[in-house]
Amino acid sequence: MLDVLTVVTGVAALLLGAWCGWAAYRDQPTKDWHFIGMAVVTLLALVQLVVGIVQLARGEDPAQGTTIFVAYLLGAFACVPAAGFLSLGERTRWGSVTVAASGVVLAVLEVRLYDIWGG
Amino acid sequence: MATAREKPDRTRLIGGPGLLLVWLYGVMVVGAVSRSAYQIATEFDRAPLAYTLSALAGVVYGFITYTLVRGGETARRAALVCCAAELVGVLTVGTWTLVDPSAFPDATVWSDYGMGYLFIPVLLPLTAVYWLRRARPRPSAA
Numbered sequence: 311m312l313d314v315l316t317v318v319t320g321v322a323a324l325l326l327g328a329w330c331g332w333a334a335y336r337d338q339p340t341k342d343w344h345f346i347g348m349a350v351v352t353l354l355a356l357v358q359l360v361v362g363i364v365q366l367a368r369g370e371d372p373a374q375g376t377t378i379f380v381a382y383l384l385g386a387f388a389c390v391p392a393a394g395f396l397s398l399g400e401r402t403r404w405g406s407v408t409v410a411a412s413g414v415v416l417a418v419l420e421v422r423l424y425d426i427w428g429g
Numbered sequence: 430m431a432t433a434r435e436k437p438d439r440t441r442l443i444g445g446p447g448l449l450l451v452w453l454y455g456v457m458v459v460g461a462v463s464r465s466a467y468q469i470a471t472e473f474d475r476a477p478l479a480y481t482l483s484a485l486a487g488v489v490y491g492f493i494t495y496t497l498v499r500g501g502e503t504a505r506r507a508a509l510v511c512c513a514a515e516l517v518g519v520l521t522v523g524t525w526t527l528v529d530p531s532a533f534p535d536a537t538v539w540s541d542y543g544m545g546y547l548f549i550p551v552l553l554p555l556t557a558v559y560w561l562r563r564a565r566p567r568p569s570a571a
């Protein structure tokens with residue numbers, strides 16, 4: 311369950327990154343549709359956070375330690391919204407670039423989460 | 430309210446590409462600080478040098494992020510100095526980890542020039558120095 315979520319969130323993050331990268335390439339700021347995309351990715355990360363904590367509560371152990379696992383879950387959840395808020399104040403292509411970067415970073419975090427959970 | 434208002438002539442450093450820089454520096458702050466805090470708290474004896482260097486990197490990143498957000502000429506110069514120090518740090522530690530791996534039983538943020546962080550640690554100061562030099566106030570302009 312968690313592994314599937316990790317893969318789905320990672321792919322969604324990459325898609326968001328590509329989408330906002332495309333907007334930046336066309337010299338556009340982030341628009342409403344992009345924010346809906348960010349919301350979807352953030353929601354996935356939130357579900358992942360909840361599922362991860364439920365798994366921990368059930369007594370399952372991440373291969374590389376609980377603290378690191380929770381820290382990465384929180385980081386993954388905060389990653390895209392932080393960039394989204396920044397892009398609200400920067401109505402140029404650079405807001406889009408920042409959100410695109412956040413998508414790539416989130417994808418990397420998901421790869422790490424996969425390792426941390428499964429070893 | 431008046432005291433909280435920024436001086437209008439303070440150079441804004443987080444417009445345009447600066448925004449991306451601030452975000453990436455923020456990511457590095459979270460990465461370096463949380464990582465070193467965890468490692469120092471749980472397994473400091475395993476690789477004291479590596480974990481101390483990671484903590485130092487986190488502090489430097491934190492200061493640069495603060496100066497970028499604050500803006501202004503003094504902050505710009507301070508950030509420039511820190512970015513240069515950061516570049517020296519990542520190059521030194523990167524070379525050190527390659528030449529003498531036995532000194533580092535565990536990785537630091539700056540190991541192998543920041544390979545574990547997609548080389549962001551070595552690319553970031555270069556980009557930041559370029560950006561900060563461009564943001565230098567020009568007396569002839571404006």
